[in-house]
Amino acid sequence: MAEVRAGDVLLHYEETGEGEPLVLVHGSWNDHRSWRPAVDADLKAAFRVVAYDRRGHGRSERVPGAGTRRQDEDDLAALIEALGPAPANVAANSFGASITAGLAARRPELFRRIVLHEPPLAGLVLDDPAAVADMRTVTAAVEEAKRLVREGEDAAGAKVFVERIALGPGAWETMPEPLRDTFVTHAQTWLDEQDDPDWAALDVHGLAACTAPVLLSSGTESPAWFGAVLDRLAAALPRAQRNTFRGAGHIPHVTHPQDYAATVTAFLLGT
Template sequence: MARINGGAVTSAEPMEFVQVNGVRIAYESTGEGAVPLVLVHGSWGSHHNWDPVVPGLVPQFRVVAYDRRGHSSSERLSGQGSFDEDVADLAALIEHLEAVPAWVVGNSAGAAITLKLAAARPDVLRGIVVHEPPLWSLLAPGSPEAAAAEAVERGPLEEVSRRISAGDDAGAAELFVDAVALGPGSWARMPDGMRRTFVQNAPTYLDEQNDPAAGAVDETALARYHGPVLLTSGDRSPPLFRPVLTRLAELLPQAEHVVYAGAGHIPHVTHPEAFVHEVVEFTSRSHSGADREARR
């Protein structure tokens, strides 16, 4: 269950831990539903990013939210990591919890991991919901969109990495939030707990930035994924994500697309009711469609 504490939704479930792929992963499993749904947070965050939507999802699903390796309560290993490790962790967690096949919902870098999982391990998936993955490799080389992404990489993101390397984790987090992800002034408006989480997880963000395959996905393998796909975006999000979603729609023609009105890069935090509605409606519709196909 979840409880309201001073206007914020926080989890009342104790954290559990599982050892997968040589790393200790922290997770919470909430609800007794027959259908498993796994939530994958983005960079800088933790499983608590999903607290506003878990109560609305629990009546329909067995909801699993976890801290990705290197984040918050999960283990942070030394040495260069990779998103491929995140993909392997996610698949192993689903299997460990006997949640195959699972719905997987990812935001930002978590959405990129979800799509990489669809390309690498479609066997563990019931379907996917992804919000604005930063998969810049999908942008056409030499296009204005690719140039804009490169300008962000060489501008504010390079400065974010420099600040983390210099030990200024708080300054790096503020710059990322205000100049890249959410817009000017967003850092000041974030709850104290979320700001602390960002600062705590800054070293892992630097590790992600140093992964040369972070913004890439195997397009050929992804195009072979035929399960249900919901692509979502916010009409107030940075415009860089739009061409990425356009390319994903070409690779995954079965995908549906929803735009959250008035929302940006974290609709599960800012517009939780709309987020829950879209996830529940899409998964229910997809399940009904699968049943009809099975009866043919």
């Protein structure tokens, strides 16, 4: 892996393939390795793929107490600029999609095309009673996971997140041990993210200045409130498109890598 300086941290990244640059931005609790199924399922055949570890994740540096989304946005900007002339294609998942949307609202010139899968930008739909009702169960689970991690029970907090938010009951025990270890390792960084008061907010008016084509995707097995968030993003973005991954949930690049890679490739290449 290579590394690049982004402000106060060194970011590690893995690069493979040739062609237009495609930067992959992972979500919480994991690192760049979560993208490997989709990269191997043909993304590397069409693009110069750069998958990096966000600050506090994987082999990238962690600054204690530094976990704001704004810092992650600045890191992504530094990475894109270090790779060569912008704009770049960017595909992002979950909290990584929130980071990408936040940067697009501030620095739209950095982006050629963007793929966002289910950014948890709950702040956009707090005026939507149906979305708020749908989020109640998730909100309670998040608070429980935060309490456990704050008390040093990282494994217990990770299990709550996996089983009550991300993948469903029983999923923790069926996960390979290295993957469980990855979740536990990143528990404190996730807590930093959650303690950022602006983690779920977005400058929607700023995002409207982003003229890059944007693919907004969701999975049929995901909670409905993600669709409400995407509705708000679609209304703000001048060149938004929508896609639904049938049978998939919050991590289609892991569970449905062939479908994900084919969809992303077609969109980014304009085919």
